Amino acid sequence: MARKKEYIEQEVITKAMNLFWKYGYESTSMKMLEHEMGINKFSIYSSFGNKHGLYLESLKLYKSQLNSVFEKLKEAPNGVEDIKQFFYDSVASYYKDGNKKGCLVTNTYNEFSNSEDELLKEQMASFMNRLKDLFIEKLKMDTTKNEETILKQANFLLLAKHGLAAASRVNSKKEIEDYIEITFKNL
Numbered sequence: 001m002a003r004k005k006e007y008i009e010q011e012v013i014t015k016a017m018n019l020f021w022k023y024g025y026e027s028t029s030m031k032m033l034e035h036e037m038g039i040n041k042f043s044i045y046s047s048f049g050n051k052h053g054l055y056l057e058s059l060k061l062y063k064s065q066l067n068s069v070f071e072k073l074k075e076a077p078n079g080v081e082d083i084k085q086f087f088y089d090s091v092a093s094y095y096k097d098g099n100k101k102g103c104l105v106t107n108t109y110n111e112f113s114n115s116e117d118e119l120l121k122e123q124m125a126s127f128m129n130r131l132k133d134l135f136i137e138k139l140k141m142d143t144t145k146n147e148e149t150i151l152k153q154a155n156f157l158l159l160a161k162h163g164l165a166a167a168s169r170v171n172s173k174k175e176i177e178d179y180i181e182i183t184f185k186n187l
Contacts, residue, residue: 006039007037007038007039007043009047010061012037012038012039012047013054013057013058013061014061015036015037015038016033016036016037016054016055016057016058017058017059017061017062017104018036019032019033019036020055020058020104021058021062021101021107022101025051025055025108025111025112026111028051030044030051033051033054052117052119055120056119056123058104059104059105059108059120059123060123062104062105063123063127069086069089069090069093070130070131070134072085072086072089073085073086073134073138074134074137076138078141079138079139079141079142080138080139080141080142080184080187082138083135083138083139083157083184084180084184086134087160087164087180087184088177088180090103090161090164090165091164091168091173091176091177094176101169102165102168102169103165103168105123105124105127105128105165106161106162106165106166107165107169108120108123108124109124109128109162112124128158131161132154132158135153135154135157135158136150136151136154139153139154153187156187157183157187160183163179164176164179164180167179
């Protein structure tokens with residue numbers, strides 16, 4: 001007879017996600033996860049297979065939490081101004097509750113850039129492709145731009161978003177806001 005879980009899976013994944021977000025995958029130990037999640041490693045292995053499985057679940061949760069920000073961008077009618085607002089919305093989430101953790105996806109992208117982990121690469125690619133597609137959609141609202149310009153600007157914005165997320169771990173909110181203003185002034 002299987003034992004009943006004595007924890008709410010969504011809550012423990014949220015706790016793990018926040019730990020991974022703050023310290024990264026490699027620096028987060030099983031002992032840290034046990035302590036933060038309030039469950040033992042046997043429960044972690046039973047529910048998630050291993051640390052890697054828990055990390056993938058954390059990324060899925062993070063991405064699902066961003067859905068509202070993505071939907072706001074998708075539904076907005078003002079093109080480049082909407083992308084700029086998306087950048088500001090992202091910054092607000094990075095500095096939420098006084099934490100300077102950046103973006104979990106960008107942090108993962110940076111930590112695993114040389115990894116052969118296909119599951120993580122798939123997670124990163126789907127996120128980045130979705131974001132780039134949204135940028136392209138918004139940039140197309142300016143009918144004076146040709147396809148080549150739109151693609152170049154979408155690539156630029158994607159890289160700017162990466163830089164913004166990485167910089168938010170060490171720079172002040174004011175410096176980040178200045179970065180956003182200059183980025184969009186030059187677009």
